Amino acid sequence: xxxxxxxxxxxxxxxxxxxxxxxxxxxxxxxxxxxxxxxxxxxxxxxxxxxxxxxxxxxxxxxxxxxxxxxxxxxxxxxxxxxxxxxxxxxxxxxxxxxxxxxxxxxxxxxxxxxxxxxxxxxxxxxxxxxxxxxxxxxxxxxxxxxxxxxxxxxxxxxxxxxxxxxxxxxxxxxxxxxxxxxxxxxxxxxxxxxxxxxxxxxxxxxxxxxxxxxxxxxxxxxxxxxxxxxxxxxxxxxxxxxxxxxxxxxxxxxxxxxxxxxxxxxxxxxxxxxxxxxxxxxxxxxxxxxxxxxxxxxxxxxxxxxxxxxxxxxxxxxxxxxxxxxxxxxxxxxxxxxxxxxxxxxxxxxxxxxxxxxxxxxxxxxxxxxxxxxxxxxxxxxxxxxxxxxxxxxxxxxxxxxxxxxxxxxxxxxxxxxxxxxxxxxxxxxxxxxxxxxxxxxxxxxxxxxxxxxxxxxxxxxxxxxxxxxxxxxxxxxxxxxxxxxxxxxxxxxxxxxxxxxxxxxxxxxx
Numbered sequence: 225x226x227x228x229x230x231x232x233x234x235x236x237x238x239x240x241x242x243x244x245x246x247x248x249x250x251x252x253x254x255x256x257x258x259x260x261x262x263x264x265x266x267x268x269x270x271x272x273x274x275x276x277x278x279x280x281x282x283x284x285x286x287x288x289x290x291x292x293x294x295x296x297x298x299x300x301x302x303x304x305x306x307x308x309x310x311x312x313x314x315x316x317x318x319x320x321x322x323x324x325x326x327x328x329x330x331x332x333x334x335x336x337x338x339x340x341x342x343x344x345x346x347x348x349x350x351x352x353x354x355x356x357x358x359x360x361x362x363x364x365x366x367x368x369x370x371x372x373x374x375x376x377x378x379x380x381x382x383x384x385x386x387x388x389x390x391x392x393x394x395x396x397x398x399x400x401x402x403x404x405x406x407x408x409x410x411x412x413x414x415x416x417x418x419x420x421x422x423x424x425x426x427x428x429x430x431x432x433x434x435x436x437x438x439x440x441x442x443x444x445x446x447x448x449x450x451x452x453x454x455x456x457x458x459x460x461x462x463x464x465x466x467x468x469x470x471x472x473x474x475x476x477x478x479x480x481x482x483x484x485x486x487x488x489x490x491x492x493x494x495x496x497x498x499x500x501x502x503x504x505x506x507x508x509x510x511x512x513x514x515x516x517x518x519x520x521x522x523x524x525x526x527x528x529x530x531x532x533x534x535x536x537x538x539x540x541x542x543x544x545x546x547x548x549x550x551x552x553x554x555x556x557x558x559x560x561x562x563x564x565x566x567x568x569x570x571x572x573x574x575x576x577x578x579x580x581x582x583x584x585x586x587x588x589x590x591x592x593x594x595x596x597x598x599x600x601x602x603x604x605x606x607x608x609x610x611x612x613x614x615x616x617x618x619x620x621x622x623x624x625x626x627x628x629x630x631x632x633x634x635x636x637x638x639x640x641x642x643x644x645x646x647x648x649x650x651x652x653x654x655x656x657x658x659x660x661x662x663x664x665x666x667x668x669x670x671x672x673x674x675x676x677x678x679x680x681x682x683x684x685x686x687x688x689x690x691x692x693x694x695x696x697x698x699x700x701x702x703x704x705x706x707x708x709x710x711x712x713x714x715x716x717x718x719x720x721x722x723x724x725x726x727x728x729x730x731x732x733x734x735x736x
Contacts, residue, residue, distance in 0.1 A: 326470075329355055342490075345488040346488075352480070353365040356474075357383045358385075360457070362385065362457050363384070364382070364383070365382070365456075367379075367445070367454075369485075370452060375398075376396050376397055377397065399427070403442060408451050410446060411444070412443055413442035418438070438459050438463050439464035439465075440456065440457070440458045442454045443471075445481060452485070455481060457474065583728075584615065585615055585660055585725070588626055591626065592633065596633055599637070603646070607648050607650065608648070612653045612654065616727045616728075619726070620705050625701075628698045631695065633650070635694065635695070637666075639668030640666050643667050646667060649663075650662070650664050654727075658727060659707070659724040662724075663721070665714060666720075669717070671713060676711055681696060698723075709721070710723075
């Protein structure tokens with residue numbers, strides 16, 4: 225008990241065996257060394273002294289020094305390994321971060337292009353090229369499309385870094401035969417240095433060197449398996465490494481751009497087909513008005529002829545110039561009437577792109593009625609106009625609006641072929657919801673309820689000689705103007721076709 229307490233007070237039982245061992249070791253050492261020294265002293269000649277030399281610092285601490293140096297060396301190796309590993313990890317983190325940043329960029333591009341309209345594609349691609357070029361530190365990001373004659377590529381979209389000269393707007397394909405051949409096969413063309421190009425690409429190498437290009441990757445843009453162009457990314461001021469992972473992501477970007485371009489081309493082609501179909505519809509409708517048009521032109525032409533004959537007789541009789549001047553004025557007025565009819569017909573038949581501008585709907589309706597009134601009279605139909613005065617203007621294409629009104633009027637005339645009461649009412653008014661409403665009502669037999677949802681479908685017709693396209697085209701034209709076209713039966717017989725158009729904030733043009 226006492227020993228345990230003392231042991232605790234003096235530092236613990238673990239220290240005492242250590243001290244005892246050290247003392248015992250020293251005692252053993254001296255028990256060996258002293259006899260050896262004594263024996264040596266006995267063996268020496270008389271008058272000789274034994275001198276004990278003290279050990280050198282190295283001899284005394286040699287193993288300590290070796291141990292310390294070894295420890296420092298091991299620590300140096302360990303620190304170097306840790307620094308190397310840290311550098312590798314930082315480089316790996318940089319690569320991962322750059323990859324994630326680029327993948328985020330690609331995902332954002334993909335999301336933006338999903339709902340992009342055809343008219344917005346060019347601007348969207350320009351933004352996308354800029355973002356890709358700036359992210360990768362490139363000098364040029366271009367889209368080149370093959371020409372229709374397949375002899376050149378045209379620059380359709382581009383981004384160029386500040387201080388870098390703009391590329392040429394078009395280049396002949398025979399200047400890059402090796403690259404073009406591979407792009408056409410759907411292969412990616414890439415090189416970090418011009419020296420990487422094979423001997424077969426000697427022509428390409430010379431042209432690229434002349435353009436100052438150091439590195440290039442070309443991603444084919446395909447449509448239905450056929451290359452329509454190439455996404456070209458290049459550097460002029462430094463070499464650029466194109467890793468497999470990077471090229472794979474750039475290929476995805478090229479797919480985004482090619483899909484957008486295809487959608488844009490499809491919308492352009494659709495607009496062209498719609499314009500052609502609309503034009504055919506106008507021609508078909510006007511074909512039904514041949515007699516009316518002939519009458520419209522015949523009136524002023526007949527008046528011109530009569531006035532000219534009278535003027536000829538007056539000249540022969542020596543009448544004074546005043547009467548002759550009045551006749552000539554009538555001729556001029558009739559001539560202007562004929563010219564006006566011809567101009568209206570020419571504008572109606574002309575196949576142009578949509579040109580929306582502020583228009584007076586009442587004036588457009590009156591122009592159309594002047595063309596069909598003669599035909600309506602021949603059919604025994606009276607046309608009643610109930611046009612609201614001071615009607616606000618709408619933003620519309622004049623010719624397309626005329627086509628819609630003409631089609632509804634002609635349908636109304638056809639619907640009353642067997643009717644006793646042949647009256648066609650055309651009315652305009654401003655609705656409470658802020659739109660102009662136009663209605664064309666006939667006194668015919670109406671439309672069967674089961675057919676009301678079908679009358680606007682393409683190729684659906686109740687006429688023996690009809691194409692079934694008039695109302696379908698009319699509806700598409702009205703909807704393209706932001707309006708709505710519908711049909712309903714009247715309680716007292718016949719049907720009413722109505723359409724709406726949004727108001728314009730601008731004033732009508734002088735020709736509106």
